[in-house]
Amino acid sequence: MGTPPYRIWEIVSRSDIGEFMEEKEFIKKKLIPGVQSAVKKYEIKYDSTFPVNVDDSIADAVWNAAVEAFLSIGVYNKSTHRVIEFTKEELNEAFLSLTGQYIFGAGKDARPFIARKIEDKTPPFMIYSPDITYDENDHFKACVAYLKEPLLDGICAPILENFFGSKISSHSPTELGGSLMHAMNLREAARLVGKPGIHLVAVGTAEADSSQIHVSNPEYGIRPTDSRLVASIAELETNNEMMNKALHYHQYGCYSGNLAGAIYGGYAGGAEGTAVLQTAYHLMGNLLYSCHYEQNFPFHLKYNSNTGREMLWIVSVYSQAIARNTKMPQTSNGFANAGPGTKMLYYETAAHSIASTVSGANLWEIAPAKNKYHNRATPLECRLAAEIGYGTAMSGMTRKEANRIVNVLLEKYEEDIPEAPIGKTFQEMYDVEKAVPQKEALDQYKEVVSELKNMGVPFPY
Amino acid sequence: MDTKQILINAMKSGEIEKSIELITKVLGEGVSATEIVNSLTRAIREVGDAFEKFDIFLPQMMMASEAMIEIMKVLEPKIKEESSNSEKRSTKIVMATVKGDIHEIGKDIVILLLRANRFDVLDMGGDADSLEIVKTAEREKANLIGLSALMTTTMLGQKEVIEILKKKGLRDKFKVIIGGAPTSQNWADNIGADGWAGDASNAVRAVENLIKIDKGV
Numbered sequence: 161m162g163t164p165p166y167r168i169w170e171i172v173s174r175s176d177i178g179e180f181m182e183e184k185e186f187i188k189k190k191l192i193p194g195v196q197s198a199v200k201k202y203e204i205k206y207d208s209t210f211p212v213n214v215d216d217s218i219a220d221a222v223w224n225a226a227v228e229a230f231l232s233i234g235v236y237n238k239s240t241h242r243v244i245e246f247t248k249e250e251l252n253e254a255f256l257s258l259t260g261q262y263i264f265g266a267g268k269d270a271r272p273f274i275a276r277k278i279e280d281k282t283p284p285f286m287i288y289s290p291d292i293t294y295d296e297n298d299h300f301k302a303c304v305a306y307l308k309e310p311l312l313d314g315i316c317a318p319i320l321e322n323f324f325g326s327k328i329s330s331h332s333p334t335e336l337g338g339s340l341m342h343a344m345n346l347r348e349a350a351r352l353v354g355k356p357g358i359h360l361v362a363v364g365t366a367e368a369d370s371s372q373i374h375v376s377n378p379e380y381g382i383r384p385t386d387s388r389l390v391a392s393i394a395e396l397e398t399n400n401e402m403m404n405k406a407l408h409y410h411q412y413g414c415y416s417g418n419l420a421g422a423i424y425g426g427y428a429g430g431a432e433g434t435a436v437l438q439t440a441y442h443l444m445g446n447l448l449y450s451c452h453y454e455q456n457f458p459f460h461l462k463y464n465s466n467t468g469r470e471m472l473w474i475v476s477v478y479s480q481a482i483a484r485n486t487k488m489p490q491t492s493n494g495f496a497n498a499g500p501g502t503k504m505l506y507y508e509t510a511a512h513s514i515a516s517t518v519s520g521a522n523l524w525e526i527a528p529a530k531n532k533y534h535n536r537a538t539p540l541e542c543r544l545a546a547e548i549g550y551g552t553a554m555s556g557m558t559r560k561e562a563n564r565i566v567n568v569l570l571e572k573y574e575e576d577i578p579e580a581p582i583g584k585t586f587q588e589m590y591d592v593e594k595a596v597p598q599k600e601a602l603d604q605y606k607e608v609v610s611e612l613k614n615m616g617v618p619f620p621y
Numbered sequence: 622m623d624t625k626q627i628l629i630n631a632m633k634s635g636e637i638e639k640s641i642e643l644i645t646k647v648l649g650e651g652v653s654a655t656e657i658v659n660s661l662t663r664a665i666r667e668v669g670d671a672f673e674k675f676d677i678f679l680p681q682m683m684m685a686s687e688a689m690i691e692i693m694k695v696l697e698p699k700i701k702e703e704s705s706n707s708e709k710r711s712t713k714i715v716m717a718t719v720k721g722d723i724h725e726i727g728k729d730i731v732i733l734l735l736r737a738n739r740f741d742v743l744d745m746g747g748d749a750d751s752l753e754i755v756k757t758a759e760r761e762k763a764n765l766i767g768l769s770a771l772m773t774t775t776m777l778g779q780k781e782v783i784e785i786l787k788k789k790g791l792r793d794k795f796k797v798i799i800g801g802a803p804t805s806q807n808w809a810d811n812i813g814a815d816g817w818a819g820d821a822s823n824a825v826r827a828v829e830n831l832i833k834i835d836k837g838v
Contacts, residue, residue, distance in 0.1 A: 319773075328773075331721045335774060367721065367772065368721075394726050425679060429678040479754045531802075
């Protein structure tokens with residue numbers, strides 16, 4: 161089974177020989193016009209009645225627009241102030257060389273991670289990811305609580321904010337220490353719940369390249385059967401630190417994903433430009449970083465979320481563009497507005513899971529409360545996303561039916577997005593000692609599942 | 622539609638050349654430079670409000686702001702000619718995304734709106750060293766320091782700048798305003814910042830409020 165990288169050293173060298181340009185000039189002269197002209201040329205139009213896109217021609221237009229925009233814009237390296245450019249031939253070669261399937265994890269816990277198709281009956285690969293920081297004293301138990309979840313295929317863990325009682329500071333020794341503590345907690349928690357080989361995406365505590373390199377260790381840290389993320393800087397930018405991470409991941413021998421979130425309302429403009437840009441990030445991930453998969457989290461500039469009507473359209477349309485035109489595995493990372501223990505969060509989770517699954521994405525769920533509040537995330541909302549993801553795939557749900565259900569769900573929460581409730585903390589929802597949900601939280605979960613089933617949301621059981 | 626309104630519309634659409642041409646015409650019609658600036662200031666505030674409501678997006682807001690900045694380059698000498706007492710923003714702001722943080726889009730939006738609202742802003746970019754921010758503010762004789770952070774691990778940079786200001790005995794010389802996704806009014810209060818803004822439009826209002834407080838208005 162072939163895997164990337166694709167011509168890494170030839171592409172890395174372009175950071176030093178590409179066209180010199182100031183960043184603001186890149187944004188004004190290349191990025192904004194590149195996206196706008198592609199949207200115009202391919203006549204891409206957002207239709208608010210279809211939060212789940214049902215039209216293949218729109219998905220293909222977004223793909224073609226993304227290719228054209230990406231090739232005309234390139235990627236800006238902030239460290240060298242140069243534009244890294246690619247050719248159509250390279251794009252074709254890099255995408256042809258993708259196998260579209262990997263085995264993530266090790267031993268009995270290993271499982272396939274694939275490029276799903278639209279309305280695919282194969283359930284999505286399910287990565288549980290709270291994407292928020294937890295108290296240091298509860299971090300290990302939080303890892304255990306997530307890893308106990310039956311439908312979990314991989315975990316991108318709770319993040320640490322403190323290390324031995326000190327606030328972790330970016331690019332400092334506390335970050336190196338905290339990153340290792342994060343990795344060790346994950347490994348130990350995975351072993352204790354009987355899933356020692358489970359796929360880890362780690363570690364989110366490590367911002368610096370040095371911290372990522374620090375945790376690469378098959379014995380006590382992150383293994384080659386795990387995966388790591390390398391971010392794109394908004395929009396279509398990188399720097400040498402990101403390039404260092406990408407190179408390290410390949411030479412260490414682990415899997416890697418390109419972490420990319422096009423900003424709705426930002427340089428991309430509205431829904432159309434954001435969908436094109438999010439699609440273009442897959443090209444950047446494959447060609448620049450040689451990533452094995454794309455980790456997508458387009459988000460709303462004001463709300464930091466992607467469960468609103470226009471955001472779900474963006475999620476569905478770029479997922480379909482990629483699923484129809486490439487073999488690149490993709491994950492869809494939900495960012496909800498409401499916090500744990502609120503019905504709103506469960507409705508948002510259901511809508512995001514359905515829109516993503518039916519459009520060909522794997523799931524990476526879900527960051528509650530606009531990804532802003534310490535301790536405010538639990539495994540329960542991830543469980544809901546997974547169950548609905550399985551239900552959506554196994555029931556053979558069509559995009560048309562998904563669109564109908566998502567419209568019903570949106571009616572229940574979209575007006576509350578600006579002032580969404582922040583909900584409860586992990587400690588309020590869970591018996592932390594035992595790493596299980598409290599009865600009240602579980603009762604509410606069951607009540608919501610029953611309500612969603614009555615609305616036509618599919619569950620596997 | 623009168624010529625001044627055509628100028629306002631051209632500015633809002635980001636048509637720089639057309640705007641510059643229209644200034645001469647509007648002045649020729651007997652409208653004072655001060656009056657033009659007052660109208661354009663109201664108009665750019667409307668652009669900021671439209672962006673806040675997402676009636677327009679960042680590219681449109683950028684174009685209008687840049688047109689406003691170019692227009693001001695032409696009008697400022699004329700305002701000086703008209704009156705030595707004319708209102709002019711004397712506030713100088715040093716803006717930076719703090720140490721370890723490379724996310725600049727939020728800071729850049731705030732800078733655009735501040736400049737369009739005629740504030741003098743020095744942009745230190747991203748990943749800015751805390752001590753260097755303080756030294757720059759001192760050297761540039763700034764009144765206000767704006768600090769952005771996008772990550773929980775970089776928010777500490779905002780606190781560090783304030784601590785350095787205190788240690789150097791400079792805290793009273795500068796107002797400090799902070800912002801960024803993980804920050805809050807609580808965090809601002811916690812670290813002793815003078816202001817906090819949740820988005821770009823509020824940042825302009827917060828800066829104006831701080832200046833009023835500073836001047837005892």
